[in-house]
Amino acid sequence: MSPSDLEPIADAAWPARERERLGGWRLNAADGFSLRINACWPLGEADRDPEAAIDAVEAFYGERGLPVRFKLTDGATAPADLSDRLARRGYALHGETLLMTGPAVGVADPQVELSARPDPAFEALLIASAKGNAADAAERLEALGRIPAPARFARLTLEGRTAALGACAVDGEAVGIFGMRTDPDFRRRGLARRVLDALLAEAAGLGARTAYLQVEEANTPAIALYGARGFSTAYRYRYWSKPARD
The missing domain is CATH 3.40.1350 (Trna Endonuclease; Chain: A, domain 1)
Incomplete structure (x- = not known):
C-alpha cells in the first residue's frame, strides 16, 4: 500500500x-x-x-x-x-x-488473552509503562478506547502478572498494531513476539491481510523484532x- x-x-x-x-x-x-x-x-x-x-x-x-x-x-x-x-x-x-508493513499472519497463543476492550490489568501495565506520567498514560488509554471496531487488546500473563500487551485495529484488509508494552521484569523472553503473533492471527481471522506499525528509528530492538517477523520499512x-x- x-x-x-x-x-x-x-x-x-x-x-x-x-x-x-x-x-x-x-x-x-x-x-x-x-x-x-x-x-x-x-x-x-x-x-x-x-x-x-x-x-x-x-x-x-x-x-x-x-x-x-x-x-x-x-x-x-x-x-x-x-x-x-x-x-x-x-x-x-x-x-x-x-512505518513498517508485513503479512497479517500469526499463531494463536493460549496464554495471550484477547478482548474487545482493555481490561483493568491491561490498563495497569500501560500506566506503569508511562513511568509516573499519569497524564500521558491517561491520554493513551483514552486513545485506545477510541479505536474503532473491530479492535482487539492482547494481554499475556506470566507468574500471576501481566507481562506483555498490545492492541490492534482492523480496517478492511489492513491491521494496525499499537500499544506494545512489556513489563521490564519480563523482557528478553520473546513475549512481545508472542503478543504480536496472537494479534496478527486474530486480525487475519477478521479479514486483515497486511499489517502496519510505527516505530521510532532509534528503537533498534523493536525494529529488529519486527524485521525478524517479516516486517520491512514502507516509508518514513x-x-x-x-x-x-x-
Missing part, C-alpha cells in the same frame, strides 16, 4: 479526541503527549494558501495551549515544499519514524514542531 493509501487508515485507527480538516490537512489534538494524535497531518492540499493554512494550524494548537506540530510523511505530504516553509518559521525537525515520517505559547 502507498503512503497516500495507508496514512488515512492509520489516522482513523488511532483517533484523536479533536479532529478538524483544512481541506487535505488533518488537525488532531488531545493532551499533547502521543505525537500522532497531537499533530497536523498534511496529506493533501489545504483549502487555502499554504502560508494561510500554517497560520490556521498555529491558531488551532495555540488556542489549546499545545505545541504546534506537523507530521510530514514521505510521498504523502502536500505541498512538497512544506518542510522548507516550516523551517523558515523556526520549526524544529525531530521524531524520525518508520518525521515531525516539525514549535513550542506551545505561554
